[in-house]
Amino acid sequence: MAELFDLFITFFKIGLFTFGGGYAMIPLIQEEVIKNQWLDSVETLVDFIAISESTPGPFAVNIATFIGYHEAGVIGALFATLGVVLPSFIIILLIARFFHHFQTNRYVKGFLKGVKPVIVGILATVALAFVLRSTIHTDIMHLPDWIVDVRALIIFAGLFIIYRVFNRLNPIYLILISAVFGLVAYGLF
Template sequence: MNIYWDSFKTFFHIGIFTLGGGYAMIPLIEEEVVNKKQWVSHEEFLDLIAIAQSCPGVFAINISIFIGYKLRKIRGAIATALGTALPSFLIILMIAMFFHRFEDNPVVAAIFRGIRPAVVALIAVPTFNLAKSAKISWVNCWIPVAGALLIWLLGVSPIYIILAAGIGGYVYSKYIKPTE
């Protein structure tokens, strides 16, 4: 099968059946591209997630572009990006066309209230899986907790947290880890 069509179709399928945005897509993307199709290894996937999170733009698009580029360079990146973005675009277009008819409907409001806990779970599961894969233990679990608290309680910009984590990771791998 044509790799461009296969990658487009894969990411279109993920995009159309995922509620909650890019982070909720992580388990589906991992299942498809790592486990089923084996386009990237688990370690590469974790690296791609880290890079996609630190790049500006929509997370799901970023990760799809990186995977598509790995598969077939620019054309692969275009195919996967279109596959990821097109379902959301079409759904939002349809909602915009018909939402005024349903905006005050209590059934629609109840459906959206019911979806929220599922979205939280879809985001929480990959977060814990990433923590396990990143070998976060009791010794270093303070790092993400401290970052979250700095953002939440003190209003520190996430950009500063990302920069500090990057510098800390570089210093650790360059100067501390070789001596362990």
């Protein structure tokens, strides 16, 4: 029971502090995954993000359902999903009922003016951390321990060029291309 309550509260917190779309949730989730030792490893989280691109629905619901199920079965999935959905649900109900000009309020705008650039910085850091983890098998706090993975570096360069050249490439295609790159680089060589 305590575990279910923990899942609910943690995802409620995550839902409450996610501004700017589903991916803005990833840094918060990563932190909780490490802290609570969910999912065996951060790699499983990254793998699931890829899966989530090819399944329907909001990312937030997908990731809550996945972690909840992984930690405490179907009931766990239910508690985590309820947790991540409830903050939005309650806040929107209050706004629809009482505050019709919420989005033009000066302080709301001020809050977002500060939050959005901070999230840009946070997301860039998390992306960098994921790249380092794959290419030199370490994180920013342990840079002296790096081990260069040449294949991963080549994949990174290749994917980066493809993503720049094909503007607005559908994320699902990028995932598929990166899967093929991984298969070729690690399977054949």
